[in-house]
Amino acid sequence: MRLIALCYRKIIDVNASRPWEKLVFEDSYREFALQAQYFNQERKYRTFGELLHFAPGAEQLHFLVSGAVRGYVQQLNNVVPDVVNNIGRLFLKFDKFQFEIINSDLADRTKHQVAISFYTEPLAWHDTIGEYLLVAPPQAESGEIPTQLFRLQPYLTIHSLQLAG
Amino acid sequence: MERKHFLKSLLMGAAAAPALLTACSKEDSVTPSTATTGGTTTTTGGTTSSSCTVAPTETEGPFPTHTPSSYVRSNITDGRTGYAMTAKITITNTNNSCAALAGLLVDIWHCDAEGNYSEYGGTAMQSTSYTNVHFLRGRQTTDSNGQVTFTSIFPGWYSGRATHIHVHVYTASGTSLKVTQIAFPEGTGTALAAVNGYAKTLSGYTYNKSDNVFSDDSAGVQLATVTGSTTAGFALSISLGVPA
Numbered sequence: 001m002r003l004i005a006l007c008y009r010k011i012i013d014v015n016a017s018r019p020w021e022k023l024v025f026e027d028s029y030r031e032f033a034l035q036a037q038y039f040n041q042e043r044k045y046r047t048f049g050e051l052l053h054f055a056p057g058a059e060q061l062h063f064l065v066s067g068a069v070r071g072y073v074q075q076l077n078n079v080v081p082d083v084v085n086n087i088g089r090l091f092l093k094f095d096k097f098q099f100e101i102i103n104s105d106l107a108d109r110t111k112h113q114v115a116i117s118f119y120t121e122p123l124a125w126h127d128t129i130g131e132y133l134l135v136a137p138p139q140a141e142s143g144e145i146p147t148q149l150f151r152l153q154p155y156l157t158i159h160s161l162q163l164a165g
Numbered sequence: 166m167e168r169k170h171f172l173k174s175l176l177m178g179a180a181a182a183p184a185l186l187t188a189c190s191k192e193d194s195v196t197p198s199t200a201t202t203g204g205t206t207t208t209t210g211g212t213t214s215s216s217c218t219v220a221p222t223e224t225e226g227p228f229p230t231h232t233p234s235s236y237v238r239s240n241i242t243d244g245r246t247g248y249a250m251t252a253k254i255t256i257t258n259t260n261n262s263c264a265a266l267a268g269l270l271v272d273i274w275h276c277d278a279e280g281n282y283s284e285y286g287g288t289a290m291q292s293t294s295y296t297n298v299h300f301l302r303g304r305q306t307t308d309s310n311g312q313v314t315f316t317s318i319f320p321g322w323y324s325g326r327a328t329h330i331h332v333h334v335y336t337a338s339g340t341s342l343k344v345t346q347i348a349f350p351e352g353t354g355t356a357l358a359a360v361n362g363y364a365k366t367l368s369g370y371t372y373n374k375s376d377n378v379f380s381d382d383s384a385g386v387q388l389a390t391v392t393g394s395t396t397a398g399f400a401l402s403i404s405l406g407v408p409a
Binding site: 153 | 228229231234284294299341
């Protein structure tokens with residue numbers, strides 16, 4: 001049996017339409033605008049890309065800005081957003097996440113773009129049916145096992161694999 | 166389960182309920198409208214999912230609520246061990262006879278007793294159950310006296326630098342007014358001597374006069390007043406002027 005852990009990378013940009021996404025967009029941009037100034041005291045740079053390239057230590061901004069989104073990630077109650085099984089229900093649980101700034105611009109908030117990668121707990125991958133993966137909790141005993149059927153989709157990947165006995 | 170056996174049982178199920186399967190195959194939201202995946206997606210950077218995948222069909226919610234940045238708190242200790250220390254910082258206006266400035270944002274951050282900052286190893290995954298990721302970092306808004314107070318621990322030190330606290334002052338709207346650092350008094354009877362650099366002692370310590378940030382501060386503008394003891398805890402206070 002194979003155990004797989006999934007990663008869903010959720011991109012949030014100016015097109016964010018749902019309340020949770022909008023809050024993450026607004027608050028991460030505000031935090032970026034605050035914290036980026038530490039690495040830009042001569043106000044020479046405008047974009048995150050420039051800061052990363054020219055300003056020593058600016059890579060810390062991923063971590064520093066994550067403080068603004070942590071509270072929102074906790075509000076998800078460990079349920080991976082957006083990714084549903086084949087009957088349309090959210091079903092993936094995560095316990096780890098990673099926040100990153102993709103792009104941003106101190107003078108143009110529409111350029112702000114961040115990602116949150118959600119890392120799931122391991123799932124037992126029992127079978128593949130067409131384009132669908134059949135997975136179940138790894139600790140399931142013998143007998144009837146509750147399963148989930150879902151398909152891989154953009155921004156969802158198998159992040160790690162364990163071969164179990 | 167063996168794949169062959171699984172498919173066989175699936176087919177047997179299909180034979181038993183052909184009407185059901187036929188009905189399902191007409192359901193566009195379940196069955197892909199084209200044979201390929203990936204090419205038919207309308208995703209705009211992951212915020213919408215593939216048109217080939219079932220759309221969410223769940224009750225709306227939970228409803229997100231506005232959550233302040235995790236830095237907005239007075240106690241920034243986050244479980245770090247060390248001698249307790251409160252830091253009271255007063256911000257005054259150098260453009261207006263040093264009048265107190267209310268409503269400014271003040272960020273502080275400093276290292277722990279061992280000399281480590283919370284951002285070390287910063288881009289790694291964070292656990293949702295682990296809340297003290299941003300330890301020893303805080304943000305407060307100055308009150309009508311221009312003051313903010315943080316509860317923390319006495320900072321440790323690391324090679325090449327005197328003990329210090331970083332301060333970043335912003336306007337209420339977030340424009341940077343001042344980036345500076347707070348220095349600690351040195352010598353017999355000082356808090357620095359009492360703490361004695363924690364576990365690593367003060368062997369190899371960089372004193373203010375040799376520090377690349379504080380060595381030019383002969384007037385002591387960045388030097389805090391620190392009172393207290395290792396048993397009762399320490400109280401740091403400083404007034405910082407900003408041009409506002």
